[in-house]
Every structure is written in C-alpha cells, then in structure tokens.
Amino acid sequence: MRKNIIAGNWKMNTTLQEGLALAKGLNEALKDKTPKCDVIVGTPFTHLACVADAIDTGKIGIAAQNCADHEKGAYTGEVSAAMVASTGAKYVILGHSERRQYYGETAEILKTKVNLALANGLTPIFCIGEVLEEREAGKHFDVVDEQIKGSLFDLSAEDFSKIVIAYEPVWAIGTGKTATADQAQEIHAHIRQTIAGKYEQTIADNCSILYGGSMNAGNAKELVAKPDVDGGLIGGASLSVENFLPIIEAF
Numbered sequence: 565m566r567k568n569i570i571a572g573n574w575k576m577n578t579t580l581q582e583g584l585a586l587a588k589g590l591n592e593a594l595k596d597k598t599p600k601c602d603v604i605v606g607t608p609f610t611h612l613a614c615v616a617d618a619i620d621t622g623k624i625g626i627a628a629q630n631c632a633d634h635e636k637g638a639y640t641g642e643v644s645a646a647m648v649a650s651t652g653a654k655y656v657i658l659g660h661s662e663r664r665q666y667y668g669e670t671a672e673i674l675k676t677k678v679n680l681a682l683a684n685g686l687t688p689i690f691c692i693g694e695v696l697e698e699r700e701a702g703k704h705f706d707v708v709d710e711q712i713k714g715s716l717f718d719l720s721a722e723d724f725s726k727i728v729i730a731y732e733p734v735w736a737i738g739t740g741k742t743a744t745a746d747q748a749q750e751i752h753a754h755i756r757q758t759i760a761g762k763y764e765q766t767i768a769d770n771c772s773i774l775y776g777g778s779m780n781a782g783n784a785k786e787l788v789a790k791p792d793v794d795g796g797l798i799g800g801a802s803l804s805v806e807n808f809l810p811i812i813e814a815f
C-alpha cells in the first residue's frame with residue numbers, strides 16, 4: 565500500500581539540546597492527534613539515539629541523513645548503516661542533492677549505500693532531482709530516470725518495494741521557489757511510469773514519491789492533493805513545530 569509521508573530533513577541544524585527540544589515539541593503536538601500520514605524526522609547522527617528515546621517512535625519515525633558506503637572498519641569519521649539502525653532510526657535519507665554536490669556522491673556510491681541500508685533494515689528515502697539548467701533545457705525527465713536507474717534498478721522487486729523516492733528539484737531547495745503542483749504531478753507521474761517500466765505496475769503504484777523543495781504550510785495542501793504526490797521531504801520548514809505541523813495536517 566502506498567503511504568503518505570511527511571519527512572523533515574533538519575540538515576546540519578540544531579545542537580543536541582535544541583534537536584531534542586524540537587523532537588519533544590513535535591511529539592507533544594502530535595500526542596492527541598492521528599495524522600493522516602507517516603511522520604518522520606531526519607536528524608543529525610548525533611541526535612538519533614536520544615531522539616529515539618525521547619519520542620513515541622510508533623508515531624514519529626526517525627531518519628539519518630546519510631550512511632557510509634562501507635559496512636564497517638577503518639573509515640574514520642563515517643557512520644555505518646548498522647550503527648544508524650542500532651539507534652532506533654528506521655529510515656535513511658540518501659542521495660540528497662547537497663550530498664551529491666558537496667561530497668561527490670555518485671550513482672555508484674549511492675547504489676552501495678542503498679544496498680547497505682536495506683541490508684540493515686533501514687528504509688532509504690532516495691532523493692533525485694534536476695538542477696535549473698537541466699529543467700530549462702527540458703532534460704529533467706531524463707535526469708531523474710538516470711538517477712533512479714543508476715542507483716536503484718539493480719534491486720530486486722522485493723527490495724525496490726522498500727524504497728521511498730523524494731523528487732527534489734535542486735532549484736527549489738532552500739530557495740523559496742517551489743515547483744508548481746502541476747510541475748510536481750507531471751514529473752511524479754513520469755517517475756512512477758519509469759518504475760512501472762522496470763518493475764510491475766503494482767510496485768510503481770505502491771511506491772511513495774515525496775516532493776521536496778521549499779514546501780511549507782502555504783503550498784503543502786495543493787501539492788499533496790495531486791494524485792502522484794504522496795507527501796513531502798521538508799528542510800527549512802521542519803525546524804519548528806509551528807511550521808512543520810501544518811504540513812503534516814495538509815493531508
């Protein structure tokens with residue numbers, strides 16, 4: 565069954581204390597509510613275990629924002645998928661454009677990370693999306709197809725069915741510029757079609773495809789009303805309960 569999901573990506577924001585307060589605040593705000601979507605917070609590595617202890621993880625899932633492309637061993641400073649899973653996190657955001665752009669994450673590296681995440685029981689939230697020049701050149705459909713094929717299409721149907729996709733046009737991330745709901749619908753439908761071309765239609769139909777890029781309380785309703793937009797990956801607006809809650813309530 566396709567799930568509706570609203571996931572926050574805190575990026576490199578909040579100290580441990582600030583992050584804990586944010587997570588507890590969200591937990592409190594949702595205490596007496598039954599959201600019509602799965603709610604996830606993507607915290608820095610340092611916060612994962614404490615946040616898992618502090619909130620109702622039955623109501624709010626926890627995501628890491630990355631994991632290593634090696635299983636274990638002499639990789640100073642890296643955090644493995646097994647370590648992430650051991651904190652209580654159930655998700656890992658992979659392939660975010662900031663990781664691709666600033667840390668040289670290639671399709672091949674991401675393929676390894678996806679495999680390690682799955683092997684450790686984590687659900688990858690796999691980010692794809694084109695830069696402005698690619699959109700202006702009309703190449704955005706090809707770009708997302710290549711990103712999916714390059715990192716995900718060696719997966720078995722069973723493993724692919726565990727993936728969540730986040731379409732995040734790079735030109736909309738942190739810019740205040742959102743794709744229109746029609747633009748999001750158009751490319752989400754295309755992504756679903758690409759998945760159906762490789763796997764079965766039911767696998768494509770059951771895949772949650774989130775939109776990311778300056779999603780906020782003002783535009784969330786219109787975006788998630790589209791049939792192929794199954795939720796959002798939210799950066800800036802996930803950093804306060806006041807801004808994040810109305811997005812959750814957009815469903």
Ligand code: PEP
Pocket residue numbers: 573732736737738739740776777778779797798799800801
């Ligand atoms: C993101 O980084 O995943 C994102 C969507 O950021 P923002 O909502 O701030 O554009």
